[in-house]
Amino acid sequence: LHMGKTMxxxxxxxxxxxxxxxxxxxxxFSIYAELYHNYFASQAKKNAESHLExxxxxxxxxxxxxxxxxxxxxxxxxxxxxxxxxxGSLLPSSLSKELENKYLDSEEVTVKNxxxxxxxxxxxxxxxxxxxxxxxxxxxSELLGIFVIQSIYSSxxxxxxxxxxxxxxxxxxxxxxxxxxxxxxxxxxxxxxxxSKKHTYYKPILIANINNCWNFR
Numbered sequence: 001l002h003m004g005k006t007m008x009x010x011x012x013x014x015x016x017x018x019x020x021x022x023x024x025x026x027x028x029f030s031i032y033a034e035l036y037h038n039y040f041a042s043q044a045k046k047n048a049e050s051h052l053e054x055x056x057x058x059x060x061x062x063x064x065x066x067x068x069x070x071x072x073x074x075x076x077x078x079x080x081x082x083x084x085x086x087x088g089s090l091l092p093s094s095l096s097k098e099l100e101n102k103y104l105d106s107e108e109v110t111v112k113n114x115x116x117x118x119x120x121x122x123x124x125x126x127x128x129x130x131x132x133x134x135x136x137x138x139x140x141s142e143l144l145g146i147f148v149i150q151s152i153y154s155s156x157x158x159x160x161x162x163x164x165x166x167x168x169x170x171x172x173x174x175x176x177x178x179x180x181x182x183x184x185x186x187x188x189x190x191x192x193x194x195x196s197k198k199h200t201y202y203k204p205i206l207i208a209n210i211n212n213c214w215n216f217r
Contacts, residue, residue, distance in 0.1 A: 004068070004072060007072065014028065015078055019081070029084075033082060054106045054107075060099060061100060062161070065162050065166075066163075069089075103162070104170055111174060112181075115181045119181065119188065122141060123188050126192050126205055129201070132205055132208035138207075140212060144185075145216065146215065155174065159171075
């Protein structure tokens with residue numbers, strides 16, 4: 001953040017004031033821009049090659065795909081001058097791709113584990129002597145129906161915020177996880193139906209789960 005802010009502010013000064021003090025053939029702005037970019041890119045590469053937590057990978061990818069090319073280089077005060085300078089990306093494409101794969105692997109596992117924990121909690125609630133919650137007057141599991149959908153949607157949205165390609169790849173992966181989760185859900189529900197017919201709230205629990213189907217569709 002500090003490097004980005006410094007680069008943006010300094011290049012703005014160069015574009016507005018310093019550039020016009022030199023003859024055009026000196027390419028003063030280009031020289032400044034390339035030096036700043038090279039340093040910024042070297043630091044990004046250094047970070048990318050070190051051990052990063054998942055949140056750090058996400059932040060670095062956000063810089064590579066969004067903050068740097070869009071927020072900084074498309075700034076109204078700099079865009080015209082920067083368009084003349086071919087600066088490239090903050091990271092080599094191979095390293096960027098490696099980080100993307102790490103992020104996707106991690107996010108896929110996170111969502112998968114989250115869905116599994118959610119189902120475990122729901123199964124535990126079926127066993128309790130407690131009536132299911134009502135949503136708009138109808139029995140429904142807010143935990144299962146809404147949480148699962150929100151988990152998948154928010155994960156997709158975060159990935160799309162990095163780049164369209166990353167978002168599409170995560171969506172493709174999660175489209176495999178959702179059916180797997182739904183199969184586990186169905187198996188658990190069928191087991192409950194067979195073994196828990198004497199449950200005090202057997203019928204409301206059945207209704208709640210049937211109502212969940214509309215959300216999942």
